[in-house]
Each structure stands twice: as C-alpha cells, then as structure tokens.
Amino acid sequence: MLPAFLGLLPFFIFISIGTIGGYFKLFDQKNARALNLFVFYVAIPALIIEIVSGHKSDYLNLELLGIYVLMQLIVGITSFYVTKVYFLKSLPESIIWALTVSLSNHVLLVYPISKTLFDQNVSMQVSSIIVMDILLLISIITFCLEYVTKKKITWWIFLKDLLKNPIILSIIFSLILNFQDIGIGSGTFYFTISSLANCTVPVGLFALGIILSQHLNNLISRLTLSIAFLKMALSPTLLIIFVFVFLDITQPSEYLGGLLVSIGPCGAMSLAYCAAYNVSPVDFIKAIFVSTCLSLLCFFVLIHLLSVA
Secondary structure, eight states: OHHHHHHHHHHHHHHHHHHHHHHTTSSOHHHHHHHHHHIIIIIHHHHHHHHHHTOOGGGOOHHHHHHHHHHHHHHHHHHHHIIIIISOOOHHHHHHHHHHHHSBOIIIIIHHHHHHHSOHHHHHHHHHHHHHIIIIIHHHHHHHHHHHHHSOOOHHHHHHHHHTOHHHHHHHHHHHHHHTTOOOOSSHHHHHHHHHHHTHHHHHHHHHHHHHHTOOTTOOOHHHHHHHHIIIIIHHHHHHHHHHHHOOOOSGGGTHHHHHHHTSOBOTTHHHHHHHTTOOOHHHHHHHHHHHHHHHHHHHHHHHHHHHO
8 A cells, every 4th residue: 555655646746836836826827837838849749759669569459449449439428418518518618628538647647657656568558548549539629629610621721730739740750760660769869858758747747736726716516526527437437348348358457558547637638728729727627636636546546456456
C-alpha cells in the first residue's frame, strides 16, 4: 500500500502546489496560460516523439485498440446525449463534453504512471492508445466542431489547419522516425527531447492547479458528478465487458494498459477547444479536477490489488 501511495504522491503534489500558489495570488491565469502554451506547443510534442520513436510494433494489439475505440464511441455519444438533452448545453459544448469524457488525460497522467509503476508492456499499450487518440479522435472532434460552427468545410483548409497542430506534427515526425528505424539516439537531440518531455507532467499539472484555484466554488454539481460517472465507471466497465466478450485474453497484463487509460481522468485538451470555440471552460475545469481525484484513487486501489494478487 505504501509503495502505491508514494508512487502517486508526486501527482497530487504538482496539482496542490499550483492550486495553493494560485489561491494565494502568487500565480494567475496569465501564468497558467503561458505554462499551458509551453506544454501544448513544446513539452507534449517532445514527449510524443520520445514515446512513439521508441515504440515497438511487437506491443501493438490492434484488437485491443479496436475494443478501446468501440468503448470510446459509446461513452462519447452517451456524454454528448446527456449534456445536450439533459443539461441543455449548446451543440459545440456538447461535442467538447464528448471529447472530454472519451479522451483520457493519458499524456499528463496515465502514461507517466504506467511508465513509473508498471512494466514496458503496459506503458507500450498506453502509448498505442495515445497515438490512436491523437490521430483519430482529435481529428473527428475537430471536424465535428468545424462543421457545426461553420456549416461549410473546405477540406484543404481543414487538413491544412489540422496539420498545423503541433501534436499532430509530432506524431507524424515520430512515425517517420519509427518506420525508418531511426532512433533519437543518446546525444544532444535525445537530451533535448528527453528534458523537454520530462517537463510535461509537473508543468501541466501545476498549471491545472493554478486554473483550478480560481474555480473552487461549487465543484460538485449534477453535471460534474454525471461526467465523473461516465468517465470513471462506464468507461472501464464497458472495456472489461468487451474484452471478455470479444477477445481471447486471460491475463490482466494483456489489457492492463487499456484499463489504466479507461480509469484516467477527463482529457484536459478540452480546455484548448473551449478557448478555440468560445465555450466557457469553468464546468470542464471542475469535471477534470473531480475526475482526476477519483482517477488517482482508482489507480491507488488497482496498484494495491495487483501488488497483493
């Protein structure tokens, strides 16, 4: 129990430092925005290059990825329906809620935990889901938002704008390195990429804490509880059911990476979409925080159960 607690403690500390600093006005929203821009444009692309360039195809389980996509579609559509019909949110906001629930915060939280506390097979499963999510899910959500807000889409402009996304570019660059069997080596380039990648978790969670400090009132509401339930209960339940129904998997380690991502918190990338499509981020911030706390608790329980099994 103690190793699991100590392994997850840094993630609590990063968020807490940002929250305390923001509460006492040491940092403000402008600081958080600057940090998030650094994470989005520099740190996360570096982390993705590090992940994908070292990814081994031996760990790629297309059947598990297919099952995970099916789970994401069901949870995303359910989230869209709940927020649009029950909570009467606008069409763009409901689409972003679908992204928030179906896309876990795997880059900032799940992958570092899997890499630190589990073996390589598990972290490789997580990295496969990250690549798939960025190339598939983000592209679909971006298309849907462009369609409902602009009604008319020029495909060339859409693809050009999509390729300006630094995360998409980092995926393409990493896949080229991987297919050409070109590693990032151990010299200056590796040191630069590795150092920037290591900034992702502390800086990203610190910035999240600063943003949260400005929205501590009414954290628990019907909306945040509904979103937390969809993310933390429905996602892993569907994944486990689909694994046992559709796949011939007997060892938990064979789908543990997918399970970890399914109990990961709501995706913080939704905040970038809120800014881009003029949607208030307040409820999203609260849902991300509530799901992050529940997610870390789930990780703690799961790690403890696996250690005593």
